[in-house]
Amino acid sequence: MPAQQPIGVFDSGYGGLTVFRSIAAQLPGYDYVYLGDNARAPYGNRSFSTIYQYTWECVQQLFKMGCPLVILACNTASAKALRNIQQLDLPNGDPTKRVLGVIRPTAEVIGSYSKTKQIGVLGTKGTVQSESYLIEINKFSPDVQVYQQACPLWVPLVENGEHNQPGADYFIKKYLDAVMAQSAGIDTLLLACTHYPLLQEKIEAYLPQHIKVVPQGDIIAASLADYLQRHPEMETRLSRTGTHRFFTTSDDTADFDKNASLFLGSEVKSEYLELS
Template sequence: MSPIGIFDSGLGGLTVFRSIAEALPQYDYIYLGDNSRAPYGNRSFNTIHQYTWECVQWLFAQGCPLIILACNTASAKALRTIQQKDMRGIDAYKRVLGVIRPTAEVIGNYSLTGEIGVLGTNGTVQSESYLLEIEKFFPQLKVYQQACPLWVPLIESGEYEKPGADYFVKEYLDGIMAQSQNIDTLLLACTHYPLIQDKIEAYLPKTVKVVAQGDIVASSLVDYLRRHNELEQKLSRSQSKHFFTTDDTIEFDHHASRFFASSVKSAHVSVTQLSC
């Protein structure tokens, strides 16, 4: 089998996986969540790179010729090093892609005022990856950022459904909206955040559009495979989906069903033995 590999530091990448599987149901997939070391958002560049590369190597070992980093923090802090350094000497037909560039290519099309906000983890915001990538495609667009460090822990633990979480949702939204009255689009630059999209929208003016990444990344992948036939032909097609976690499977399965919108049955795996 030659499945598409999808990686996230935890559960958030399942929101992207769901969109990809809906757009491209014919392929086989392996999802890996590094839950035992999540969240990645507050970790150093070197640590995020090390963890991400270990997980990429594990997915390569499972036969994946194409891997999607369905994690903004990993895409921001590890993808470039993996593509430009770690992949040297590896099969030229293997690819590792992220979620930031495909999002940056279209996000400006959502705004009428020319001003947008980016909500992400500390790691994503501090990397300024969105500022750099968006500027390439929409140089006139004004981009504001807001780190939301407590959102991922609240979502991963399931606490986001409780009323107490609303305080932290509103706090970060007030922070981003205070930067400009002309912001009319907010990008959820973390794949966990769609689970609280309803809460987010409830604290925003009706004129502000909230954009999640799942469908954007899925659409970009459809186009990528259309343009890279040599890679697309390597992918196996039996519509299988396999889920793996580096942490407790019962806990993973319980929470993953909310992200993936269907029942999930995972297996435990250790990835550190493949570390370089």
């Protein structure tokens, strides 16, 4: 076994850093490798087969870097690639490796946030079209009614640094009005894209105070902590030297570092990774 066996965290770009931030805060001391596929982002509007191909390529890269456990900190990848990876690729490759997503852990608990049992899900076009949240939330909370809304312009706003600008308000309000028009009883809005926490302050400004806006970071971190407690055979494999490494498939690492720092809330120094 390699001396260092970090936890891998994958996202199509920057958004997964909001999940990584929560994971590293709740589970300090472990080694982590973050990989953003910025050269091919965004994933949200791509086909099922393309998203699966890209995600699996990046997961395999993290395996090569010594990660026995990879978190898909990306809703689109979790919706369109995780099932194939878990059910087909891992059993036929290395069944000792594990890949976990963000949809199931979120679906397990989100029903408890709502008093009215009506939840709005805000996500990318790919996540919404997959209906993964409709299916998964129904498994754990069949009494909860789920209303979905795709917000295709929110990720570009964030990735172009426009999320704090006045021009973003029009598109934030547009999608919020659309989801709230589906039911006046919605009292919980799930941010089912890891970019959206950067818009949370503006989102909350357009909503009544009784509506909860729920990002995923802390939910995923708590779920991972529980997973490691229940699976000591994996937990004992993980190395603990407190190392955090960041990789991007974009050759402009300076641009990645600048934008990634906004998501992480601290300075990032990344390395370029050419997929092989």
